[in-house]
Amino acid sequence: MTLAPRQIHLDFHTSEAIPDIAANFDPRTFAETARKAEASSITVFARCHHGWLYYPSKRFPELIHPNLKNHNLLLEQVRALHDAGIKAPVYITVQWDYHSAQTHPEWLIRKPGGAHEGVPFTEAGFRQSLCVNTGYYNFLAAHTEEVCQLLGKELDGIFFDIVGIRPCSCSACRAEMKRRGIDASNPDEVRKFAKFSIDRFKEKMTALVRKQNPDCTIFYNAGHVGPCTRASRDAYTHFELESLPSGEWGYLHFPVTARYARTLGLDCMGMTGKFHTEWGDFHSLKNQAALEFECFRMLSYGYAVSIGDQLEPYGVLNPAAYQLIGKVFHQLKEREAWARPSKALVEAALVTSEPIPCEHQIPESVFGAVQLLEELALQFDVVDLEAPLDQYSLVILPDDLAVTPEYQRKLNDYAAKGGKIIACAKGGLNSENAYPDCFGASYQGKENLWPSFLLPRGPMAKGLAENNEYVIYLQGERIIPAEGETLLTLREPYFCRTGEHFCSHQYTPSAKGAEQPAAVRNGNVIVFAHPLFTQYRENAPFWCKRLISNAIDLLLPKRLVRHDGPSIMTVSLLHQPQHNRVCAHLLSYAPIRKSIQIDVIEERTKLHDVTLELNLPYPVKSAVLIPQGIKLPVENGRITLPQIDGYEIVSFELV
Known part of the structure; x- marks a missing residue:
């Protein structure tokens, strides 16, 4: 499935305390505004986070927004957009619904102590999360089925929002965990069950939609796509990567997730917003240069582009916002043929250490690695432990990537076939604190004295001052060559900085003592003793980037x-x-x-x-x-x- 290239994600989370909802909505003006902005798709809304419906529901008439002036709002939006040649997938909220949370407390996700997840009802906000293992699922299923039947063949797609891995100790979850022999007092087991539950929900909901519509797009949004998504990817038709740099995501989230999501075999789209900050920032406009960069970067990965907006309560799109969007979409339209469809041409894979049962937990080592490698113009994917490696010339293991003996055998096989590997610190260690055989290095535990001072020489000194001592602030590991050779050395400080003995403002300087291994090379494998990627994420020492670049040059002298x-x-x-x-x-x-x-x-x-x-x-x-x-x-x-x-x-x- 190929996505429409220029999309708008249109929020409409609208309070019941506001009168005259959509009173000024005009379908022709709505569609013409979108057409002039060169949008090819707009996601419109069936139900919002406040819990209200925006269509003439027969099953749930009590949930139609009490102040909605036009009960056919959704239908008129879809039909007007279709008349203008614009697709109109439909938005349905899942785990956030303020009305349901208030009227059905038995549906709420519960913490182990019994309190509900999210903000208290005495505070502003609708983030009291709902559990899909309760009777809430039956409501969601009936609501989704009604939307499918209402639109019939006019339904282009469904965007299910807030579909995340949320550990729950409600009575329904506790009962099922008991039946399955799961220890509900073990947080790790409860989280695994939460992932199982949400994956099952996606599978069931996709099956329900497919009974009504065999062709529409289906997406489940958690604000992130990562290794946690792989197991349920068959429930999706595509991926949309919500990543608003001016919100909680920042500018580095998108390249990490985009490089990963494109390896899963589905068409992908990035999503930013027209807001100066993020969702709900009604009366703001993003700087045009910022919106350009965010959208152009999506296209540079081969992605379709989505810009988030929020319709004001009276139902009229902001002309200034769509003039801004149109300026960017026009430039995209001129260029998208040179990006879509395409396949990223890559030479390397960064194996992520992001935990599978979690979302929004990208390790700092992965952020640092992606930042550093992008600055080196290395062409790379981010992959998980299940991904094949043979298509890559170089595999990079971040500082905290613990692996199984089975994965170590995979690395050994890859290296034996000529594959190149760079690892840092604990990258590649198994549970017994042993590196793969191909590393040719022996792990000796944590450094006793730190920070270390690295002494680059020969090819590792390119771009650096040879024999100068370069500090690595973070504690490293102790490694010694087994079959490999020492590629880089270090010196230790006089002592660690403690309350008993310290020197000057920061760390204790080099004692100028005996040199010890800081990196080992074994043929086409290089392992560093220090967490260089995490260090780069923390304060970006240029020598960390240079050391990694020099190691890449040794193994991969001809980069793309x-x-x-x-x-x-x-x-x-x-x-x-x-x-x-x-x-x-x-x-x-x-x-x-x-x-x-x-x-x-x-x-x-x-x-x-x-x-x-x-x-x-x-x-x-x-x-x-x-x-x-x-x-x-x-x-x-x-x-x-x-x-x-x-x-x-x-x-x-x-x-």
């Missing part, structure tokens, strides 16, 4: 692409075999923390005379700048772009 631009520039390669071309998507925007709450982008960052060096697996015939159509000379695999104005695409036509 390099450039001489600044670290804020990103490069994504997309292969389009149907057009016999590879497209390089180049982005140059700089988020700046100029406020307490959010990073801000106010303008594009223009770059001049940037050279790309390519080592594609296919011979290149020519290079064209898109959408300008300007040909660029290719000399020995190199091209120079006179200017990068925020976003440029270079299409490499293949022989």
Whole structure:
């Protein structure tokens, strides 16, 4: 299934305390506003987080918004959009419903002590979560079935929102856990049951929808897609990655999840918002440069694009918001043929250590690794432990990736076939604190004295001062060569900083003593003793990035692409075999923390005379700048772009 490329996600969470809901709604104006903005799909609403319906329900007439002036709002939205050639999937909330939470306390998710999950009813907000193992499921099923029957063949899709892994100790969950022999006092077991429950819910709900409509799209939103999603992916038709950088997600969440989700075999779409902050920020507009970057970045991964908005209570889309959206969508429309459909051209895999039974728990090591590797222009996916490795030339294991003996055998087999591996700290250790045989290194436990001071020499000193001592602030591991050789050494401080003995403002300096191994190389495997990715996430020492880059160069001297631009520039390669071309998507925007709450982008960052060096697996015939159509000379695999104005695409036509 191929998604509509330019979408709007339209919230309508509207209080019953507000009068005259949708009083000014006009279907023609609504659809024309969307058409002028070049939207190809708008997700409209059947039921909101306040618990109200926006269609003429026969099964639940008491739940129609009490102040809704037009009970046919949903129907008129869908039909007006269809008349304009725009798709209109339908929004249904799942775990947040304020009306149900108030009127059916027996449906609430309960903590072990009996209190409900989420905010107290005495505070503002509708985040009192509901359990799908209670009678609430029967209501959801009947409501969803009614929406499907109401729209019939006019139903383009359903967006189920707030469908997360939420441990619950309500009476229904406790009873089922007891029947299944699950220890309800063990938080880990309860969380596993919660994941089982929500995966089962998705399977049942998809089956219910399919009985009514065999073709519509189906998506379950938890604000995140990760290893927790793999087991239930057959319940989805596609993935939508909600990731508003000016909200709780930040600018680094999307590249982590996008690089992972695209490996699961479904079409993908990113989702940001037109808001200066996030959802519910009615009367704000995002800076155009920020909205460009967020949308262009989605396209650079081969994704469709969705922009979130919220319809005001009187039912009229904000003209200024759709002028802004239209400016960005117009640029996307010019470029999307060089991104969709496509397959990411990659050379490496970062194996995520994100825990499977959890959502929104991306480890700092993974954030740091993605940031660092993007700055190096390495072309990589983020994969989980189930993913095959043979398609990748290089596998990278982050600092905290614990693995099973079975996965260690997988790594050994991969290395034996010529695959390259870089690991940091505990990456690749099993439960008995042993590395895979292919590492050629022996794990000796945690460092006794820290911080360590690394001494790069030879190829590991490229871009650094040879023999200078570079501090690694975080405690590392002690490793010694077994079959491998020492690639990098360290010195220890005089002592650790404690209340009994300390020196100066921070850490104790190097004692200039004997050198010890800081990295071991065993053929095509390199293991570092320190958590370099977590360290980069914490305070971004340039020497951490340089050490990783030098290790990659030793194992993978010919990367797919390099450039001489600044670290804020990103490069994504997309292969389009149907057009016999590879497209390089180049982005140059700089988020700046100029406020307490959010990073801000106010303008594009223009770059001049940037050279790309390519080592594609296919011979290149020519290079064209898109959408300008300007040909660029290719000399020995190199091209120079006179200017990068925020976003440029270079299409490499293949022989």
